[in-house]
Amino acid sequence: MEIAFLFYEGMTALDAIGPHEVLCRLPGTKIKRVAKQKGPVHSESAGLYLTAEYDFFDVKHADVLVIPGAGNATSLQNSPETLSWIQKIHATTRWTTSVCTGSLILGAAGLLKNVRATSHWATIDRLPHWGAKPVHARVVEDGKIMTAAGVSAGIDMALTLADRICGPQVAQTLQLGIEYDPHPPFDVGSPDKANPAIVAALRAHFSKVFERM
Amino acid sequence: MEIAFLFYEGMTALDAIGPHEVLCRLPGTKIKRVAKQKGPVHSESAGLYLTAEYDFFDVKHADVLVIPGAGNATSLQNSPETLSWIQKIHATTRWTTSVCTGSLILGAAGLLKNVRATSHWATIDRLPHWGAKPVHARVVEDGKIMTAAGVSAGIDMALTLADRICGPQVAQTLQLGIEYDPHPPFDVGSPDKANPAIVAALRAHFSKVFERM
Numbered sequence: 001m002e003i004a005f006l007f008y009e010g011m012t013a014l015d016a017i018g019p020h021e022v023l024c025r026l027p028g029t030k031i032k033r034v035a036k037q038k039g040p041v042h043s044e045s046a047g048l049y050l051t052a053e054y055d056f057f058d059v060k061h062a063d064v065l066v067i068p069g070a071g072n073a074t075s076l077q078n079s080p081e082t083l084s085w086i087q088k089i090h091a092t093t094r095w096t097t098s099v100c101t102g103s104l105i106l107g108a109a110g111l112l113k114n115v116r117a118t119s120h121w122a123t124i125d126r127l128p129h130w131g132a133k134p135v136h137a138r139v140v141e142d143g144k145i146m147t148a149a150g151v152s153a154g155i156d157m158a159l160t161l162a163d164r165i166c167g168p169q170v171a172q173t174l175q176l177g178i179e180y181d182p183h184p185p186f187d188v189g190s191p192d193k194a195n196p197a198i199v200a201a202l203r204a205h206f207s208k209v210f211e212r213m
Numbered sequence: 214m215e216i217a218f219l220f221y222e223g224m225t226a227l228d229a230i231g232p233h234e235v236l237c238r239l240p241g242t243k244i245k246r247v248a249k250q251k252g253p254v255h256s257e258s259a260g261l262y263l264t265a266e267y268d269f270f271d272v273k274h275a276d277v278l279v280i281p282g283a284g285n286a287t288s289l290q291n292s293p294e295t296l297s298w299i300q301k302i303h304a305t306t307r308w309t310t311s312v313c314t315g316s317l318i319l320g321a322a323g324l325l326k327n328v329r330a331t332s333h334w335a336t337i338d339r340l341p342h343w344g345a346k347p348v349h350a351r352v353v354e355d356g357k358i359m360t361a362a363g364v365s366a367g368i369d370m371a372l373t374l375a376d377r378i379c380g381p382q383v384a385q386t387l388q389l390g391i392e393y394d395p396h397p398p399f400d401v402g403s404p405d406k407a408n409p410a411i412v413a414a415l416r417a418h419f420s421k422v423f424e425r426m
Contacts, residue, residue: 014234014391017258021227021364024259031259040253040264045230046237046244049264051253100392121392138396150392151234155365160398172401173411178227179313179334179363181402182395183351185373188385189394198386 001028001165004062004089006105007035007052008076013045014151015068015099022158023064025174026166034059036081044071056085061092064161068154069100069120071209077108087111095161097146099154106145107132116142120150121191122206152189155180214241214378217275217302219318220248220265221289226258227364228281228312235371236277238387239379247272249294257284269298274305277374282313282333282364284422290321300324308374309358312367316360320345329355333363334404335419365402368393 003023005016024031035041035052042049067086076082086109090096098106103119106112107130117132118124118140127134139157140147148157159180163171188194191203216236218229237244248254248265255262280299289295299322303309311319316332319325320343330345331337331353340347352370353360354377361370372393376384401407404416 012234013230017226017230017261020261021225021258024261029259031261033261040262045234046242048230048233048237048244048246049253051262051264138394139398149394150390152368152391152393152395156396156398163398168399169408169411172399172407173415175397175399175402176404176407176411176415177363178365179402180365180395180397181351181362181406182365182393182397183369184388184393184395185352185369185376186381186385186388189388189392191389193394194385194389195382198382198389202386202389 001026001063002030002032002061003064003066004032004034004059005066006068006086007033007041007050008070008082009042010044010072010075011041011068011070012100012151013043013048013050015102015154016050016066018152018154019066019099019158021178022155022162022174023066025177026162027170032059032062036079056081060088062089063093064095065089065093065097067098067102067105069098069102069151073101073104074108074210076105083109093144095144095146097148097157097161099148099157100150103127103132103147104130106147111145115145116140117145117147118149119147122203123210214239214276215243215245215274216277216279217245217247217272218279219281219299220246220254220263221283221295222255223257223285224254224281224283225313225364226256226261226263228315228367229263229279231365231367232279232312232371234391235368235375235387236279238390239375240383245272245275249292269294273301275302276306277308278302278306278310280311280315280318281367282311282315286314286317287321287423289318296322307357310360310370310374312361312370313363316340316345317343319358319360324358328358329353330358330360331362332360335416336423
């Protein structure tokens with residue numbers, strides 16, 4: 001089974017590496033990290049470079065496609081090569097997936113019309129712009145499209161996907177392997193649980209990030 | 214504040230990138246990714262390359278040091294340059310931290326004598342070899358040494374560290390920013406919760422990995 005990860009300038013590293021750590025341990029899997037140009041790709045996470053070994057020309061098929069998010073995810077709507085590659089790969093997948101604002105990229109590629117989907121809590125309201133039906137959930141499945149909420153939700157999504165592809169025994173083995181027994185120090189990981197002042201400040205911050213796009 | 218991440222051949226990508234995604238968002242932080250040789254570093258996670266911009270000669274101080282784990286973590290006990298660099302940096306830190314089997318590297322560097330510490334569930338029994346006192350917990354603090362359990366526990370550790378360094382408002386903002394409101398599909402992320410047959414199979418697998426070292 002071939003699993004393609006889209007890498008692009010400005011992506012959030014954990015959006016990709018969370019599901020990557022889970023899915024690369026699936027039995028019989030070949031992972032392909034794919035970017036417009038192969039080589040080191042500059043993430044938004046303190047400028048960390050992650051290497052893509054493949055470019056769009058190299059990869060014409062994938063069983064699973066994973067699109068990570070970014071503060072600048074919507075800028076990809078101005079990259080017709082990227083959107084066209086996503087559309088072509090999507091036509092070949094068993095599963096097309098996104099993490100965080102990666103769903104806005106799926107939307108820009110025209111893949112979310114009348115599809116139930118999620119995104120980072122601060123950007124989920126933008127999904128209807130692409131014809132999607134926003135769902136406030138950690139992981140949302142609609143047909144072969146699976147979308148995850150913000151950043152860390154990619155781990156939950158990948159384990160869900162592992163279950164769909166290989167069944168619960170493999171998924172549970174992967175979960176135990178990465179000791180995914182989360183104990184966050186606070187219970188404030190979603191806007192309905194967090195301090196309203198923190199939610200408001202963060203929402204204002206993200207709005208500015210998106211306005212700059 | 215300077216935060217140094219040790220990168221090395223064979224490391225587990227998520228061990229580093231989980232805390233990296235949290236800590237790179239701390240206000241006023243400079244992240245330095247450091248390896249024996251600067252350049253792309255080959256992880257054990259499907260061969261993903263992550264780039265280190267600094268080598269041991271470049272970095273002589275850090276406020277926070279983060280040591281990720283690896284299937285081959287114990288092989289670093291045969292890398293005196295690495296252990297010596299860890300010892301030198303540790304002498305300058307406010308916090309010295311590890312994720313997963315990274316604690317075995319701290320142990321090999323002689324930093325865990327009589328220190329309470331944790332590790333991946335399958336390797337925690339090896340901590341006494343280095344004089345450490347094993348504690349079965351997600352995150353363990355003893356003085357300025359903070360250790361995390363397996364792979365995904367680095368996210369919990371980094372949020373705990375964010376709280377210690379900058380207080381709960383910043384830590385909670387970071388947690389909400391990465392929407393860390395985990396919903397694992399199963400409740401099997403630690404050996405006391407998982408199917409005993411899965412625990413036994415995985416323990417046998419990890420024992421083989423360590424025997425090869």
